[in-house]
Amino acid sequence: MKEFGGKVLFLDRSDINTDEIIPAKYLTENTKMALQPFILEDLKLGGFDPARDVAGKGVVVSRANFGCGSSREHAVWVFEVNEINTVIAESFARIFRQNMHNCGMLAIELPAADLDRLFGLGGEVEIAVDLAAGRIKAKGEREAEFSFTLNEFDRQLVEAGGWLAYADKKY
Numbered sequence: 001m002k003e004f005g006g007k008v009l010f011l012d013r014s015d016i017n018t019d020e021i022i023p024a025k026y027l028t029e030n031t032k033m034a035l036q037p038f039i040l041e042d043l044k045l046g047g048f049d050p051a052r053d054v055a056g057k058g059v060v061v062s063r064a065n066f067g068c069g070s071s072r073e074h075a076v077w078v079f080e081v082n083e084i085n086t087v088i089a090e091s092f093a094r095i096f097r098q099n100m101h102n103c104g105m106l107a108i109e110l111p112a113a114d115l116d117r118l119f120g121l122g123g124e125v126e127i128a129v130d131l132a133a134g135r136i137k138a139k140g141e142r143e144a145e146f147s148f149t150l151n152e153f154d155r156q157l158v159e160a161g162g163w164l165a166y167a168d169k170k171y
Contacts, residue, residue, distance in 0.1 A: 002161060004086045004106050004129035006058015010119060013045055016062055017069030018096065022078040035078045059086045059127045061118050067096025076103050086129055090115055101154040104162030108148045117144050131158065
């Protein structure tokens with residue numbers, strides 16, 4: 001099974017939409033990899049520069065209603081090709097969350113108070129996710145642990161590596 005976690009990219013804002021994740025003008029690209037340089041290109045967030053801040057990150061931590069807007073798998077694919085395998089937020093747009101799981105990636109919901117603790121760890125934060133135990137270990141200048149749940153079907157999708165791999169095993 002794939003490992004989940006990595007260095008954290010903090011995006012301290014609610015309602016980050018799919019147009020900010022991957023602008024619509026790139027949806028005609030023929031491969032997932034062609035999307036790679038355009039991740040979060042239209043996200044306006046003080047001090048954030050995607051060209052500088054995305055490389056080397058494996059986890060995004062954000063606020064509520066992440067992935068709202070147009071329903072498009074491209075918004076998940078651009079994270080995948082940039083080696084971001086986990087997004088943690090208070091809530092997700094339903095289609096974005098399901099697209100994450102369908103692609104074998106994690107969309108983890110945590111309460112606002114837990115997110116506040118994560119944002120407050122200080123320094124460069126790294127997260128390790130234990131999917132089977134439903135645990136997150138985060139380490140920056142301080143350390144914290146969090147519990148999360150996924151419904152059984154979504155957990156199986158993620159463990160399998162996504163919908164296609166799941167279907168290959170089951171059908």
